[in-house]
Amino acid sequence: MSRAGGDRPESPEVAGPLDVTQPPPPPVTMTAAERKLTPYRYCKWRWLRFRRSWTDTRADRVPSWSRLYVRVYTRLLVLGLLVLAVPLLALLRELGVDVVWHALRALPGGETLVALVVFGTPALAAYGWMRPVWLDLVMVRERAIDFTGGRFNTRARESHSVIIGPLARTLNALAMRMERLIAAQRELTNGISHELRTPLARVRFALEVLREPASAAEYESALASIGQDVTELDELIDMSLTYARLEYSSLQSNLEPTVLAVWFDGQINDATLLYTGREIVAKVEIDRLLRVAMDKRLMSYAMRNLLRNASKYARSRIIVGLALRHGNVEIFVEDDGVGIPLEERERIFDAFVRLDRQTGGYGLGLAITHQVLRAHRGRIVVTDPLTLSGARFEMSWPAGSA
Structure with a gap:
């Protein structure tokens, strides 16, 4: 088909807008020489990247070492110039500009060496001071990203920096928690x-x-x-x-001043009414008017758990003692049962652990008691009996100021 007004055929290289059968042109490939940036384009690329790191204010941006370094260097340089300005002005006033200038030029290296010292010393000081801090900051940031993703098994590297060290230890404590x-x-x-x-x-x-x-x-x-x-x-x-x-929870108990002996007597009286088949002997070795700081609800829960366990395993007799030693309230519960094997004394404070499934329960009583003592910054342990033949539980916590 020819164009109107002429018989010259159409060029096969020109495709119409509806020509869908013609294959697309091959992609343009660059040679290694073409891919290599010229010095001008490389310097422009580095400058754009540096400027982007300074102007980017997004919360998720990658921290910029150059930005931190330039800031520290600038401040050290200004500080150094201010320190040098005072003696320099005094010399200029006493000797004159020409004498000071000739003296500087007479030094080995001349004014060039002076400029290098003035501008190079803050650069080296800024690098030696901030580079370790920067590496620690990057490490802490990476660990924080790991914790955000749920990878709590990672740990921040221990740092001896007075700035980053406490932060790294806090992050590790958070991960362990x-x-x-x-x-x-x-x-x-x-x-x-x-x-x-x-x-x-x-x-x-x-x-x-x-x-x-x-x-x-x-x-x-x-x-x-x-x-x-x-x-x-x-x-x-x-x-x-x-x-x-x-x-x-954060294990912060509601501490309140409590008359310890009155609270203790109430716990013993309740246990005597509940466990009529057991003889409960109380030994109180404190001042009857002593007041201590404690959470009565939580500590009553812990005390009831110990007395309930003692009543389950005791044959006939339970001894409960209360004393104040070295600023700590100490309570022990001892029974005449079969006792607890030495290898099981640590495990019984774990949740849902029961040594004897014939006596009922869920294995949470001692675990809750352990948490209550932790809330009071105290402890509970199982020790060898001193009077009877069974188990002896001892719990203690700081009396506090009441």
Whole structure:
């Protein structure tokens, strides 16, 4: 087909707008010589990158070493010039400009050496001072990014800098705290799921009985069993929430002035009424009017757990003592049971650990007691008995100022 007004054919290199059959042109490839930047373009690229690092104010931008170095160098240079300006002005006033200038030129290297010393010394000082600090800051930033991503197993490198060292130690303490909380959450979840199986299985069995009871007595027994299992589930939930609250909180207890002897007598009286088959002997070795700082609710919970455990395993007698030694309140509970093996004395304070599953419970009592003593900056241990033949628990915490 020819154009109007002429018979010259169209050029095959010119494609119309609807020509979709023609393949695209091959990509233009650059040789290594073409890819290499000229000195001018390289310097321009470096300048643009430097300027971008100075003007970028985003929160997620990469920190700029050049920006920090130039700032420190400028300040040191200004400080050095101010220090040199005072004697220089005094010399100019006494000797005159020409004499001082000739004296400077007479030095080895002349004014060039003076300029190098004046401008080079702050540069070396800024580098030697800020480079280790900068490396520590980059390390802390990388660890903070790891912690943000959930990688709490990493640790910040220990730094001897008085600026970065405390920050690095704080980050490591935070990582250890988060690791412990995650492990405690996993342990609590696994323990609760395990403990829920037995009462739920009994409830399911009782519901099957209620669908077709054989007699009125069997119907009443199934209802009683469901009620008991619901009570156990409620107790498990309450203890789990208490344990989680103490484990995940900042462990700041509500301390209040408390007359220690009165509180202790109340705990012993309650235990005497509850455990009538056990003889509970109290030994109080403190001033009856002594007031200490404590959280009565949490400490009562811990004391009830120790007395409940002692009543479970004691044959007939329990001794409970109270004393004040070296500024610490000390309470011990000792029974005449079978005792606790030496290799199990540390493990029993972990959650959901029970040495004897025939006595019931969920293995949270001692774990909660341990958390309560931690909240009071105290401790609880199992030691060898001194009077009876069973286990001896000793807990202590600072009396504080009340």
